[in-house]
Amino acid sequence: MQILVVGASGLLGGNVTSVALDRNETVVTAYHSEDPGFDCPSHQIDITSSAAVDDLVIEVDPDAIVNCAAMTDVDGCETDREQAYAVNADGAEHVAWAADSVDAALVHTSTDYVFSGEETDRYPETAEPAPKQVYGESKLAGERHVRETHPDPLITRLSFVYGRSLPDGSISGFPAWVLEKARKGDEIPLFTDQRVSPSYAKPTVKTLLDLLEADQKGTFNIASRSCVTPYEFGELVVKQAEFEDATLTESSMNDIDRDAERPQYTCLDTTAIEAALDRPQSTLAEDLADLL
DSSP: OEEEEETTTSHHHHHHHHHHHHTTOEEEEEESSSOOOOSSOEEEOOTTOHHHHHHHHHHHOOSEEEEOOOOOOHHHHHHOHHHHHIIIIIIHHHHHHHHHHTTOEEEEEEEGGGSOSOOSSOBOTTSOOOOSSHHHHHHHHHHHHHHHHSSSOEEEEEOSOBEEETTTTEEESHHHHHHHHHHHTOEEEEESSOBBOOOBHHHHHHHHHHHHHTTOOEEEEOOOSOOBOHHHHHHHHHHHTTOTTOEEEEEOGGGSOOSSOOOSBOOBOOHHHHHHHTSOOOOHHHHHHHHO
């Protein structure tokens, strides 16, 4: 299978590229600013340009496209709504249209931030989206554009993504911030009033590619089975990394003044993905043991 990975310089796209290459797939990467540096053909692209996307997809003529490109700076999206929609909504539509034009399968990556966070039970794929900030609104618009444009897309919703950036192997996301604080001996303030089900990049993209290979369609949550606060997440990180003297303190989401509101509870129900692939999702503790 020839796979075009859009957004390959990001954490998720780099992991998709690495795992696909390990599986001996033919991979072509597309990036916005910095070539990710994999041993495969690579192209710079601006997905807000429909003509640029069309030209690349026609040139590559892939069997499948995995779109990991997104504007993920939540506060940045809030202050630049136009750019957020250009990338997360219009860009998603451009990729979907181009994929359909060459009869390519499409995997589109989305987020738990399409939900309001006002529930207290895990969100299944069928829950009604109600984003509370521009980032979630633009990603939800992207999902809808993809469904309207491509006949059979696979849409994956992820949560609190972290892992190793590839190909360099550096740790990215929440654990990287906690570990840096711990190394410096700084106090580590962590929320106790937010709950998430973190998505570890490596198994997440393996699951995503397994769904693609199994020709699955529709929407799936891909996250750990754990539903934790950032404080609990941080506790597991420092324990696994053996920072016994790390100073974790309890804090609240209200302690920080940010441009964009964050949802308080976005734990994802993984029943559907476990049934589709006939295996359980890993726990956060298992994922951190692999990461660290």
